[in-house]
Structure formats: structure tokens, C-alpha cells
Amino acid sequence: MRNVLIENPSGTPVAEMATNKDLAGHKILLIVPWDPPAGYVDGLRKTYPGLKVFHIRWDTWSKPDLPPNITPEDWKTVTILLIGPKFPTREQAPRLQLVQLQSAGANYILNNPLFTETDIAFCTANGVHPPQIAEWVISTYLAFQHNIPTFLEHQKAHRWEHSYDDSDTQDAVNQRVGILGYGSIGRQVARIAKAIGMEVYAYTNRPRPTPESRRDHSYIVPGLGDPDGTLPSKWFSGTKPEEINEFLSADLDLLVLAVPLTPQTQGLIAAPQLKLLQKNHTFVSNIGRGPVVNTDDLVVALNEEWIRGAALDVTDPEPLPKDHPLWDAKNVIITPHVSGNSTSYNRRLLDILDINLKNLSEGKEFMNRVSKKRGY
Known part of the structure; x- marks a missing residue:
């Protein structure tokens, strides 16, 4: 698979990937405090036959650690992650390419080595709010x-x-x-x-x-x-x-x-x-x-x-x-930081994830990618 780093207008290096319509070789881990809508996971598997999909119900906003039932071997094969404000290290997840954040804000990643010292794409949920x-x-x-x-x-x-x-x-x-x-x-x-x-x-x-x-x-x-x-x-x-x-x-x-x-x-x-x-x-x-x-x-x-x-x-x-x-x-x-609450939040977040999975499969630039230069 060809992987050439280019510079996009926002100042963030972008991994220009060869087309991979089936997302063969990719593994996505959904770590969210809710269950995806009925049929969502099966829909991903149908759209991308080569994609392995796993879901763990876990709240990274309130829990001090990542889910304990993810083994070191599991982390080694994760390439795509949907998650809140806690992350594995680069050593734990050496194949990680895309992190879809649950939040529109990205201030909590700006000093994390997984963001600052790698070319992993971090994408926000900008647009759900x-x-x-x-x-x-x-x-x-x-x-x-x-x-x-x-x-x-x-x-x-x-x-x-x-x-x-x-x-x-x-x-x-x-x-x-x-x-x-x-x-x-x-x-x-x-x-x-x-x-x-x-x-x-x-x-x-x-x-x-x-x-x-x-x-x-x-x-x-x-x-x-x-x-x-x-x-x-x-x-x-x-x-x-x-x-x-x-x-x-x-x-x-x-x-x-x-x-x-x-x-x-x-x-x-x-x-x-x-x-x-x-x-x-x-x-x-x-x-x-x-x-x-x-x-x-x-x-x-x-x-x-x-x-x-x-x-x-x-x-x-x-x-x-x-x-x-x-x-x-x-x-x-x-009000206690609740203006972003909505019964449609999770669905919109998955819409953004779907767009970025499609972009990944087609070798296109990710939506809502955080710029290292600007910090958002």
C-alpha cells in the first residue's frame, strides 16, 4: 500500500493512501458509552468486507482508564478508533491510522504524543453540535x-x-x-x-x-x-x-x-x-x-x-x-456544559465516521482533521 505524506492547506500532513474499497487489512474499534443503532455494525461489514469491526461499551469520559478487556494483541491490530479523551500509546497501537473523536473540541489531544509525534489523523465531531x-x-x-x-x-x-x-x-x-x-x-x-x-x-x-x-x-x-x-x-x-x-x-x-x-x-x-x-x-x-x-x-x-x-x-x-x-x-x-446535548448526537457522530471511512477507502483527505499548526 502506497503511503505518501503530503501537506494540505491546513498545515497538517495528510497520509495519501492508495484506494482500498473494501478496507482490507483494517480493524475499527468503537469505544463509546452507548450501543450503535441496530444494523449499524452489520452495515459497516457489508459496505467494507475487509474491515473488522468491534464495539466496546465504555465511557472514556468518566472512566480513568481504557477498557481492561482489550488485550495487547488486540491493540496491535487496531487501525481505526472511535473514542473519547483517552488513548493507547503508539507502542500499544502501532498500526493506528485514524482516530475519530467523539467531541468537536480537540484541546485534550494537543499535548498527547500520539497526536504530536505521529502522522495519525485525529478527526473531530465538528458539525454534530x-x-x-x-x-x-x-x-x-x-x-x-x-x-x-x-x-x-x-x-x-x-x-x-x-x-x-x-x-x-x-x-x-x-x-x-x-x-x-x-x-x-x-x-x-x-x-x-x-x-x-x-x-x-x-x-x-x-x-x-x-x-x-x-x-x-x-x-x-x-x-x-x-x-x-x-x-x-x-x-x-x-x-x-x-x-x-x-x-x-x-x-x-x-x-x-x-x-x-x-x-x-x-x-x-x-x-x-x-x-x-x-x-x-x-x-x-x-x-x-x-x-x-x-x-x-x-x-x-x-x-x-x-x-x-x-x-x-x-x-x-x-x-x-x-x-x-x-x-x-x-x-x-x-448551565452545566449541556448545550451540546441532543438525542441526535450519536447518529451525527456516526455520520462523520461513515464519511471518514469512505474517504479512507477512496484515498481522500479526512473530514474535520485536526491541524497541528492551528490546534483544531
Whole structure:
């Protein structure tokens, strides 16, 4: 089998494999905390007669180790792995070629020698989250705008408190959402935001000056997202502080933080950036990773009302300690990292795995491959 390393546009070496339609010689191990849908495993075997398929129900997110019933001999023949955040060593799995992650985030692999010191393709589940996370972003924002948290407290107290001011609520029409990190989640947020009358500004670390550069090449749930990148009325880009600050100064009503956690994005939003949002009293929604925001500065920004409020599905630290001041900050909605939950999650994950198995069989580049250069 021919194996030539080439460099793809993302900066990650790609193993250009000869066509292997039956995936002869390959062995896939599915280590997931659930059972695949009925017929899924048999379907793989039928599609790829040369592929050996094994499934172990095991939660690598909550268990401290890999499944103990996988023998050293088993690991030696594994070439494809579907798994969470725990991995064998290169010595344990010397034939491993493809790791399909269960998560869209890949920060937990960035310092792992299996990623940094090999040419094994690590692919994320980018694209499984947009429908449900976009719903969370828009629903929490609208809940805040329509004062729903207060009304829920009134309901618990059996208190009817009617407002006779018909103009006490700002609806979403003509408000501006700025999406910091215009990936698959950001694009679905944009789709819903446009549908309710909002204007969309997008921010990416690399310039997207042409129609082709604005296209989305990751997994997309059919009919959703912004595949052609046509929804934003304005694009911003760059990695320098002044470039990000220009975006934050663009009179945003809603700022959505949808960037991955990398060394470059850690602490990206701190007091100076939050101060820039004071002009338009922006509402901040974080569905990326907690450490993207300086938590102490965020508490100050909320309590001193630099910003309108915040909806946080991720925090730093996480889990958030019971006595942490963020719980009691003004105008904050906090959920325990659940915005990505969906009854369709596993099916979409297997859709991405299916695409990458097909690409492997046809010698094509993998979908959602993590770039060593960018860290996502």
C-alpha cells in the first residue's frame, strides 16, 4: 500500500493512501458509552468486507482508564478508533491510522504524543453540535431579553406582576450579533439569528475574501448552517489584539464566543475587551470553552454592568464551585456544559465516521482533521 505524506492547506500532513474499497487489512474499534443503532455494525461489514469491526461499551469520559478487556494483541491490530479523551500509546497501537473523536473540541489531544509525534489523523465531531447549541444561544438570549428568568421566579412565588409598559422589551429585529469563531456552530447561530431579523457579523482568524474561502467544508446537517458563507453582512479576521478589538467595538448587541480553546484563545476576552462592549451594553454568550474568558474580569463586568448580561454553558473553573462569585453575578444565566446535548448526537457522530471511512477507502483527505499548526 502506497503511503505518501503530503501537506494540505491546513498545515497538517495528510497520509495519501492508495484506494482500498473494501478496507482490507483494517480493524475499527468503537469505544463509546452507548450501543450503535441496530444494523449499524452489520452495515459497516457489508459496505467494507475487509474491515473488522468491534464495539466496546465504555465511557472514556468518566472512566480513568481504557477498557481492561482489550488485550495487547488486540491493540496491535487496531487501525481505526472511535473514542473519547483517552488513548493507547503508539507502542500499544502501532498500526493506528485514524482516530475519530467523539467531541468537536480537540484541546485534550494537543499535548498527547500520539497526536504530536505521529502522522495519525485525529478527526473531530465538528458539525454534530450546531442545531442544539444554536438553539441554546438564541433561546437564552431571547429569555434574557424577554425577562423570562424573573418571571420564572415570580411563578415559583405565585406572584402575578404585570407590566403596563408595552415598550419594556427589546425584540431581536435589527439587533446585531457578532460571532467570534464562524465555524459550524457559529453558522447555525447566524441562520437562526437572520431568521428572527438580526444582522450578522462574523469573525475568523484567517481572512475570507473570496466566495470559495467562505464555504464550510465540515460536516453539515442537511438544510442547516451557512454552507456558502453568505449570511454575514460583514466579516472580520485576524489574530492581533487590535483586530479582535475592532470587531468587539462594532456595536454588537449579542457577542457569541464559539472559538476552540488553544494557546492563542486562552484568556482572549478579559477586562480590556469587556470594556469595549460597554458602549453598546452587549450581551455575551459563551458556548466555546470557559478559559477563553477571564472569569474574574467577567464577574466585574457583570456586576458593574459594563455588559447587558451573559449566558454561559462553559466556565472557568469547570465544574463551577458552589461558592464561586460567578453564580451570584448580575444578569447571568449558567448551565452545566449541556448545550451540546441532543438525542441526535450519536447518529451525527456516526455520520462523520461513515464519511471518514469512505474517504479512507477512496484515498481522500479526512473530514474535520485536526491541524497541528492551528490546534483544531
